[in-house]
Amino acid sequence: MRPETESRGGALEGIRVIDLTQMLAGPFCTQMLADQGAEVIKVEPPQGDSSRKLGPYRPDDTERQTGGYFASVNRNKKSIVIDLKSEDGRTLLRRLVRDADVVVENYRARVMDRLGLSYESLREENPALVYAAIRGFGDPRTGESPYVDWPAFDVVAQAMGGLMGITGPDPHTPTKVGPGLGDIVPGAFAATGILAALLRAKMTGRGQFVDICMLDVVLAVCERIVHQHSYAGAVPRPEGNHHPILTPFGLFSASDGFVSIGAPTDEWWQKLCRLIGRDDLLSDATLSTNALRTKNRARVFEIVEGFTRTRSKKELLEVFGGKIPFGPVYDISDIAQDPHFAVRNMIVETCDPGTATPVELAGVPIKFTETPGAIWSGPPRLGEHTDAILGAAGLAANEIAELRRRKIVQ
Numbered sequence: 538m539r540p541e542t543e544s545r546g547g548a549l550e551g552i553r554v555i556d557l558t559q560m561l562a563g564p565f566c567t568q569m570l571a572d573q574g575a576e577v578i579k580v581e582p583p584q585g586d587s588s589r590k591l592g593p594y595r596p597d598d599t600e601r602q603t604g605g606y607f608a609s610v611n612r613n614k615k616s617i618v619i620d621l622k623s624e625d626g627r628t629l630l631r632r633l634v635r636d637a638d639v640v641v642e643n644y645r646a647r648v649m650d651r652l653g654l655s656y657e658s659l660r661e662e663n664p665a666l667v668y669a670a671i672r673g674f675g676d677p678r679t680g681e682s683p684y685v686d687w688p689a690f691d692v693v694a695q696a697m698g699g700l701m702g703i704t705g706p707d708p709h710t711p712t713k714v715g716p717g718l719g720d721i722v723p724g725a726f727a728a729t730g731i732l733a734a735l736l737r738a739k740m741t742g743r744g745q746f747v748d749i750c751m752l753d754v755v756l757a758v759c760e761r762i763v764h765q766h767s768y769a770g771a772v773p774r775p776e777g778n779h780h781p782i783l784t785p786f787g788l789f790s791a792s793d794g795f796v797s798i799g800a801p802t803d804e805w806w807q808k809l810c811r812l813i814g815r816d817d818l819l820s821d822a823t824l825s826t827n828a829l830r831t832k833n834r835a836r837v838f839e840i841v842e843g844f845t846r847t848r849s850k851k852e853l854l855e856v857f858g859g860k861i862p863f864g865p866v867y868d869i870s871d872i873a874q875d876p877h878f879a880v881r882n883m884i885v886e887t888c889d890p891g892t893a894t895p896v897e898l899a900g901v902p903i904k905f906t907e908t909p910g911a912i913w914s915g916p917p918r919l920g921e922h923t924d925a926i927l928g929a930a931g932l933a934a935n936e937i938a939e940l941r942r943r944k945i946v947q
Contacts, residue, residue, distance in 0.1 A: 547574020
């Protein structure tokens with residue numbers, strides 16, 4: 538029997554997810570599901586998710602179990618500790634899988650197979666199970682990469698998937714993107730794949746294996762390099778802070794930082810010219826189309842920056858805000874003060890088990906009118922819900938105590 542859970546009212550209420558993931562890509566995926574109301578049971582090894590040790594921690598945190606890294610991608614979840622290296626631990630997991638809708642893991646290929654917990658094995662327990670795997674180089678079930686057994690992190694996916702190759706200050710300096718997009722975007726794609734497979738499973742009663750390759754996802758995000766190579770024979774390189782085929786479209790200096798401007802269409806370009814007091818450019822035939830502006834991009838940059846570099850971001854906001862596609866480059870202190878993020882509930886206070894004062898996390902970006910997602914709870918302590926989950930699965934208190942004595946659970 539599936540245990541009764543507290544009602545959250547999200548769009549995924551009633552969906553149960555067994556989360557076997559660690560670090561960033563997998564936890565981000567399962568958190569997306571938890572944010573929309575799914576019950577996510579995070580199954581951790583005895584030492585816990587390795588990201589628990591990464592911090593940063595609040596100065597008054599005496600427990601040091603749920604630092605910022607862990608909390609940011611593990612809110613709204615329950616934690617149970619099971620030693621999957623033991624046969625009894627694996628038996629417990631199979632018991633949980635019988636009443637689950639989804640399993641998500643991000644081990645290297647064949648790790649779960651060696652544990653006797655492959656998709657094929659768990660499907661025997663639950664034919665409707667959706668099993669999602671997030672790996673650096675994918676899973677052999679859908680196409681065996683020559684690198685299938687290689688370990689990978691975000692930085693590897695960014696490098697080999699093409700993102701670094703088109704990011705940087707000049708054509709010779711590839712640059713890592715700041716956030717872990719090589720992890721986070723595959724996590725988001727995994728959530729999308731899981732929902733599609735769940736919909737199919739609800740219609741047919743049959744689950745399936747969802748394979749997410751971090752490299753594949755990064756290439757999909759960098760889609761334009763494929764069509765540029767196919768259609769134009771080009772090998773795109775880093776373009777700095779501007780766009781390879783749209784002009785003006787990028788960053789421009791202000792007196793106190795940078796601003797972004799996107800005015801590549803002829804209509805936006807003409808409006809930009811009027812806003813900076815350069816009506817004379819409206820009749821300039823060398824800048825009359827996006828193709829010509831891209832050809833003469835150095836001149837365009839100088840024209841625009843000649844106006845922006847002598848004014849502050851606030852002054853430029855007053856000139857351009859709401860009139861053309863425009864935005865100042867923010868850091869987190871700017872974001873924290875901007876009313877947009879407050880009214881959109883994108884910086885949310887929640888609790889952290891180790892500290893008495895509230896902490897702030899990034900909010901839920903997917904908004905629903907009828908079943909809104911939310912941050913219902915902060916990150917769990919290691920094994921915080923072990924007794925409750927196993928009790929709901931039918932184990933008696935003395936059975937749980939014996940498993941704990943033998944260090945199968947904690």
